[in-house]
Amino acid sequence: MGRLFAVVLTIITIISAALVIMHVWWMPVDISTVGPRIDSQLDETMWATGILFIVSQLLLGYFVFTSGENKEKRAVKYFPGGATPLVLFAIALVGAEILVLSFVGSRVWAAVYMSPADPGSLQVDLAAEQFAFYFRYAGPDGQFGTIHPDKVQDGNGNYFGLDPENDVAARDDIIVGTLTIPVNRPVLLTMHSKDMIHSFYVPELRIQQDIVPGLTIPLHFTATQTGKYEIVCTQLCGLGHYSMRAFLEVVSQDQFDQWLKSQSGD
């Protein structure tokens, strides 16, 4: 029975590890300036935990394998040195790993979430609601109109609650359902939600951020590859949660300028 367990556990361990090593299912392409650091942090953690996984499962299998052998003929054996070396080993090994991961990881985290946005960032406003994302650009005047929650109305397309009659800055604001940004330019998203907690997640950008009603949450990133990517909601927001998505279009600066012009011409 012990031998069977050892064999089964070894097979499970090998298959599990092989599928990770072969990257059969893996992260999508990385299109963000912070992506390489996040990916290398993940790789580092994968190596550390992967080795621990294989060694500890195989060791468990081996001990179970031998614990059933000739057992009636021999006395029980105790682990050489007792518990103390194991405890010290665990503290030293895991402690060192924690220190390294925390030290490096905190800097990666800080680079994404704690550093200020580049002052030259393209500013885009995001409004999330059940079950859609809307994006707002400042328009030719470079000024965002003020948001009035009481004026939000989906029926007439006023997703942000603007007041163009009394607010000059609001008149030329561009409101669209797709996030179009120029490649290699920092973008500062200012995110609001009018109803539930939603979340902004683009796997290719390696970034995720909850959008909490009542809070204004900034998020900044720089995309490094042109293309069309999916923005999905990752915070349970009601029955249509699974269908709440939008697209991120990363285009060249020229294309972006043209797009912006065509939008404000309307």
Added chain:
Amino acid sequence: MHDSSTQPVHHQMVEPTGFIRKHVFSLDHKVIGKQYYGLAFVAVLTGMLLSWLMRIHLAWPTVPIPLLDKLSPNGAPGGIITPEYYLSIMTMHATIMVFFVLTTAPFAAFGNFLLPIQVGAEDMAFPRFNMMSFWVTFVAFLVLVASFFVGDGPPLAGWTSYAPLSAVGAVAGPGQGTGQTLWAISIAIFCVGQLLGSLNFITTTLDLRTKGMSLARMPLSTWGWFITSVIGLLAFAVLLPACILLILDRTAGTSFFIPSGLVVNDQTLPHSGGSPLLWQHLFWFFGHPEVYIAILPGFGIISTILPAFARKTILGPRALLGSMISIGFLSYMVWGHHMFLSGMNPFSAILFSVPTLFITIPATISVLLWTGTIYGAKMRFTSASLFCIGFVSVFITGGLSGFFLAQPSIDTYLHATYFVVAHFHFVMAVAAMFGIFAGTYFWFPKMYGRMMNEALGKWHFWLTFVGVYCIFMPMHYLGLAGNVRRYASFTDNYLVPLIPVHKFISVAALITGAAQLLFFFNLFWSRFRGEKATDNPWEATTLEWSTTSPPPFDNFGGRHLVVYHGPEEYGVQGTAGDYVMQTSPEQIPPANAGKS
């Protein structure tokens, strides 16, 4: 080690003879323990059926499920589950499993039956509170299940019930009306039951130990229930008021969790001044310790059962106990790791990340000590010992994925993906279930006086062990590929290629679930037809094996046991064999004394 001089109190009650007082409103901790086990049994069946529905829907969304349209014409018209009903099923699966299975079975069921016996007491310190604790929990379960049958459907905000979705009421869509209110009421009632139970466990452990049962001589299973009850007392004391505030937001127009200016379905809500993050802080201040409420009894159960089958003392019992206590202590400092991306100050993410990573140290120590116990053992392979070994394996797997999620810099990618689902199922759900299975096969003879069928038990183990790896290991890969959790279907372009993996998981889940029928059948068959159990069928040392199977009403038939040894005396030369029972007055020759 000193001898505790605490005297056991005399049993104040005489054994009742009427059916109601004996089997329904019983004050006997053994009956209450079995009642909790029965409740967990009904709950786990319900939760498992719900998980089947989820897995069928995810893999074959267009295939009608027979009978489901009869049960819920609105939720599954024509047998096809709607997106909102999928979320309801998910919410109910998680709520039922976390509260009514993973909290009640390892802690309340086994703890109630065994803790008083293992410390040599005749009953719990407060038998009436104990009875109340079960019946309150039972009512909580009825209230929760009732939400399946209310007008706009069961709640769908997830077991975490984040505000404002859970707080604003029916305006937020289906499932957010009466169903969500019932959810909050049910959980509030559940908290009361657990608070009563925790107080009882703490008092019994501290006050009712028999002569010679010093704290140092308590079995690690007793320690597991004791530490869990301390955690539970602090955790449920926070969730209870949080649920009351949520109920007030929903019914009395308060705004604890609802900010001003909310526009839901084109209606501007009158609420103002609340904070959705407040709910998350209160919930996770309970929610993270809850994970350890589910798993620490398993730590204790494994540490008590494993030596009995390895025929040697557990390696480093003090270090193991220290690990369990430090895990309990650290569990209160890490709730924010559920909220790295919630919009709280990003600096606090680092503060919550470091203690979270620290928990891996006591967890690693525990794993090494169990593994080191198996080294050189004379292992007796029974259903119970196999589930102990399986527990170590799945706990390693689940624990290691925690390394990723504890780091905010990686959580930014993996948060809210199937990687998280894989992590918590392995580390708390599957591991805790393995603890429950090991405990059941081990203590069933004591509870019912009959042995369980070993052949069925071993088949159950092999199918379950391989099955859980087939179900939950691929979820890591899904998460790495960015597969978002809590989605009723995968229409996004980048998720479509992952659907074959979901089909594989669903097939594995159906087979593994069906394998549990072996266990259910074994329970019922053995209850009536199993081989008669002797007093100490496993040659174990703790006090429950010093009395009859099942124990008499006052546990020891009027005897007051005296404890002479710790619970770890295996692999020594005693009069009965290679072990010395805690109640045996014989001396253990120093040369033979168990090493640690």
